[in-house]
Amino acid sequence: MTEMLVNAVNKGEAQWTRIKGYRIAGKTGTAQIPISGHYDADKTIASFIGFAPADNPRFAMLVVVDRPTTSIYGSETAAPIFFNIAKDILTHIPPTE
Numbered sequence: 001m002t003e004m005l006v007n008a009v010n011k012g013e014a015q016w017t018r019i020k021g022y023r024i025a026g027k028t029g030t031a032q033i034p035i036s037g038h039y040d041a042d043k044t045i046a047s048f049i050g051f052a053p054a055d056n057p058r059f060a061m062l063v064v065v066d067r068p069t070t071s072i073y074g075s076e077t078a079a080p081i082f083f084n085i086a087k088d089i090l091t092h093i094p095p096t097e
Helices: 002-011 078-090
Strands: 025-035 038-052 059-066
Touching: 002 025, 025 078, 038 078, 059 078
Parallel strands: none
Antiparallel strands: 025 038, 038 059
8 A cells, every 4th residue: 555655646646746855655635525416616625645754654644625726636735735844844854765
Protein backbone atom coordinates (compact mmCIF):
# COMPACT_ATOMS: atom_id res chain seq x y z
CA MET A 1 0.00 0.00 0.00
CA THR A 2 2.83 2.38 0.85
CA GLU A 3 4.42 1.89 -2.56
CA MET A 4 1.10 2.63 -4.25
CA LEU A 5 0.81 5.88 -2.29
CA VAL A 6 4.43 6.86 -3.04
CA ASN A 7 3.72 6.21 -6.70
CA ALA A 8 0.60 8.38 -6.48
CA VAL A 9 2.74 11.26 -5.18
CA ASN A 10 5.57 10.74 -7.68
CA LYS A 11 3.46 10.14 -10.79
CA GLY A 12 -0.05 11.36 -9.97
CA GLU A 13 -1.96 14.57 -10.55
CA ALA A 14 -0.13 16.42 -7.76
CA GLN A 15 3.43 15.36 -8.67
CA TRP A 16 4.36 18.99 -9.30
CA THR A 17 4.03 19.63 -5.54
CA ARG A 18 6.34 16.84 -4.34
CA ILE A 19 9.41 17.59 -2.24
CA LYS A 20 12.77 16.35 -3.51
CA GLY A 21 14.85 14.29 -1.13
CA TYR A 22 11.92 12.58 0.60
CA ARG A 23 9.72 9.58 -0.14
CA ILE A 24 6.25 10.83 0.64
CA ALA A 25 3.15 8.64 0.46
CA GLY A 26 -0.20 10.24 -0.24
CA LYS A 27 -3.37 10.49 -2.27
CA THR A 28 -5.62 13.25 -3.53
CA GLY A 29 -9.37 13.15 -3.25
CA THR A 30 -12.19 15.02 -4.95
CA ALA A 31 -15.74 14.31 -3.83
CA GLN A 32 -18.85 15.78 -5.39
CA ILE A 33 -21.50 17.13 -3.03
CA PRO A 34 -25.04 15.74 -3.38
CA ILE A 35 -27.80 18.34 -3.73
CA SER A 36 -31.48 17.47 -4.16
CA GLY A 37 -30.93 13.99 -5.57
CA HIS A 38 -28.00 14.81 -7.88
CA TYR A 39 -24.41 16.01 -7.64
CA ASP A 40 -23.41 19.63 -7.96
CA ALA A 41 -20.81 19.81 -10.75
CA ASP A 42 -19.22 22.99 -9.38
CA LYS A 43 -18.98 22.22 -5.66
CA THR A 44 -16.68 19.59 -4.18
CA ILE A 45 -14.81 18.57 -1.08
CA ALA A 46 -11.13 18.38 -2.02
CA SER A 47 -8.57 16.50 0.06
CA PHE A 48 -5.05 15.18 0.33
CA ILE A 49 -3.88 12.65 2.89
CA GLY A 50 -0.30 11.57 3.31
CA PHE A 51 2.61 10.62 5.53
CA ALA A 52 6.37 10.98 5.46
CA PRO A 53 8.97 9.69 5.29
CA ALA A 54 7.17 6.82 3.62
CA ASP A 55 9.48 4.09 4.95
CA ASN A 56 9.61 5.36 8.54
CA PRO A 57 6.73 7.82 9.02
CA ARG A 58 7.32 10.71 11.40
CA PHE A 59 4.05 12.50 10.64
CA ALA A 60 0.69 12.01 8.94
CA MET A 61 -1.63 14.75 7.78
CA LEU A 62 -5.06 15.17 6.23
CA VAL A 63 -5.97 18.41 4.45
CA VAL A 64 -9.64 18.96 3.58
CA VAL A 65 -10.96 21.95 1.65
CA ASP A 66 -14.75 22.21 1.78
CA ARG A 67 -16.09 23.81 -1.42
CA PRO A 68 -12.81 25.24 -2.75
CA THR A 69 -13.16 28.30 -4.96
CA THR A 70 -9.96 28.28 -7.05
CA SER A 71 -10.36 24.73 -8.39
CA ILE A 72 -12.63 21.79 -7.63
CA TYR A 73 -9.74 19.27 -7.55
CA GLY A 74 -7.78 18.02 -4.53
CA SER A 75 -4.59 18.00 -6.60
CA GLU A 76 -4.88 21.74 -7.18
CA THR A 77 -6.18 22.85 -3.78
CA ALA A 78 -5.51 20.45 -0.88
CA ALA A 79 -2.23 18.93 -2.14
CA PRO A 80 -0.35 22.25 -2.31
CA ILE A 81 -1.45 23.02 1.26
CA PHE A 82 -0.24 19.59 2.42
CA PHE A 83 3.15 20.01 0.74
CA ASN A 84 3.65 23.57 2.01
CA ILE A 85 3.13 22.39 5.58
CA ALA A 86 5.16 19.21 5.00
CA LYS A 87 8.07 21.27 3.69
CA ASP A 88 8.25 23.07 7.05
CA ILE A 89 7.95 19.84 9.03
CA LEU A 90 10.59 18.07 6.93
CA THR A 91 13.22 20.72 7.76
CA HIS A 92 13.45 18.84 11.10
CA ILE A 93 13.80 15.39 9.45
CA PRO A 94 16.88 14.27 7.48
CA PRO A 95 16.31 13.55 3.75
CA THR A 96 15.57 9.95 2.86
CA GLU A 97 16.64 9.95 -0.81
